[in-house]
Amino acid sequence: MLFTNVWYIAEWSKNVTDKPVKVKMLGHEFVLFRDLAGKAVCLSNTCCHRGASLAQGKRQDDGTLSCVFHGWRFDAHGRCTCVPSAVEPTANIPASARVDSYPVEERHGLVWVFLGDQPETAHPLFDMPEDNNPEWRRVTWSGTWKSNVHWAKMVDLDQVHLHIVHGIPLNKDNPSRPSEHSVEPLPNGFRTHFISHPPPPSGSWSQVRSVPTEVRSDLTFYVPGFTLYGRIQIGKAGTGFTNVFYSMSTPIDEQTTEMYLIAFRNFLLEEDKDDDHLKRNLRNVFQDKAIAEAHLPKRAPDVADFPAIKIDREDLLLQSYWQLMRELRGRGWQIDRLALDACEANGEVRVIPSPSRRQDPTNWIYPPVPRIAKV
Ligand code: FES
Ligand SMILES: [Fe+2]
Structure with missing residues (x-):
């Protein structure tokens, strides 16, 4: 998909x-x-x-x-x-x-x-307000996942897994139960925020918070780059100390994704703290990678057929994600994979159409990829 x-x-x-x-x-x-x-x-x-x-x-x-x-x-x-x-x-x-x-x-x-x-x-590109800002330190990473882009985003967006996979308790009474949250649509995605109850950070980060507290997380999904933008409170309430990450995903093909991570912090700004900052973010990335890469089916089915068993207080972020995918499909933007497979089996070259094709749809050697019709 x-x-x-x-x-x-x-x-x-x-x-x-x-x-x-x-x-x-x-x-x-x-x-x-x-x-x-x-x-x-x-x-x-x-x-x-x-x-x-x-x-x-x-x-x-x-x-x-x-x-x-x-x-x-x-x-x-x-x-x-x-x-x-x-x-x-x-x-x-x-x-x-x-x-x-x-x-x-x-x-x-x-x-x-x-x-x-x-x-x-197009859904408009977003800005990174933390970049080129002396109050923030930036670290980066990229790597290839043997997973389709949608499974890669599921392990980003899903709320329950934060406790089960990453050990972040969501609620005091039941740490696995999703926190109360609602989703606000944006012109290029959607966002939410919720409260969790993680233990104080370990190691050098314990300098910014050593006591248990409520922690606010703000999560935004942007269609450009299939990006999850997270702002996670690290310090005590009122300090503003925050870990920010942009987890961006480029589908290489139906079963492979290039993952780009840019993370920022506005505390412990010394350069020698960069490795530790990146390591903390990558710990979650690699926990998610193991799950996404083992997930079946390898290719994501068309959104219309996506199977799910629903429970109470569903994860609204994931629902919003699949709803958005349905909208992209409805706009006629989804590559018709079965039709494309048939072209390729027949030895035809197909390409992703560029804007020039709309001004002049003729005089191209290779036809565009087939796409699922707009509804
Ligand atoms: S194949 Fe490129 S110039 Fe001939
Ligand atoms: Fe995760």
Whole structure:
């Protein structure tokens, strides 16, 4: 269950240079590189001429990317500007000599790419107010999970598992019972907050709280990057000492997810506390990873068929998540996996459609991925 028309993280900014790099998202290959102005560019990786991998090519001095096979050059818009073997290499270039180029935004050290053809309807990107702020220290991590993106988000959003998996008691009388919470919709996701009763933090963090107290957690889900943004109170009430994390997920394909973590803290700001901060966040990440990777089925079923047994005081965050997935499907953004499997079994190349296809739906060598019709 994969969706087009969403902003996804393609790579850390520092890894995108003038040397092309291949990334896989939504089951398709893309190439990232920087143009002469240093702006990150994202193109579909399959050359429209004979199907070579553009990531094996070279960024030329004119800012274009040349294909490894016959040297066709493609600009940041994906248009072919030069066919070296032609009598006049830069004249009479066929209209279909182009590849899809996707909108790119760089923020907070991440390269975001909009994978779809309707950017005007996109859920807007969010900001990280803690970034580039001297009151906050930042740590980062990324890694690949052998789990589809939805199981990865379930182990982020689910409330009961906080106690069962991570040992965070929710309620005093029954630590596994979900806390009272309600969900507020946002233009690009939804949010909630609730109270839990964790023991005081151990080790160096015990300096900021050594006594049991109620702890407030604020959780926001953003469609861009399939992001869970958490603000977890660490210090005593009134201190404002908080652990903040952005857990962002890019579907590599139907069964694999690239996870990006950026965490901030506004206490114990010394650099030598960074490792401990990251370790504390990764402890939860790896507990979740083990569960998500073992989860069946490996591919998430279409949301309409998602099975569940309901109990009282359901986890509203998860319900909101599946409701949102139904909305994305209803907008006609879900890739029709069965139809795509049939195309690929037939040896056809399909690509994620870019915004240029709406202005001119003809003159493309590879057709777009089939999508489930809008309702
Ligand atoms: S395959 Fe790319 S230029 Fe021929
Ligand atoms: Fe978790």
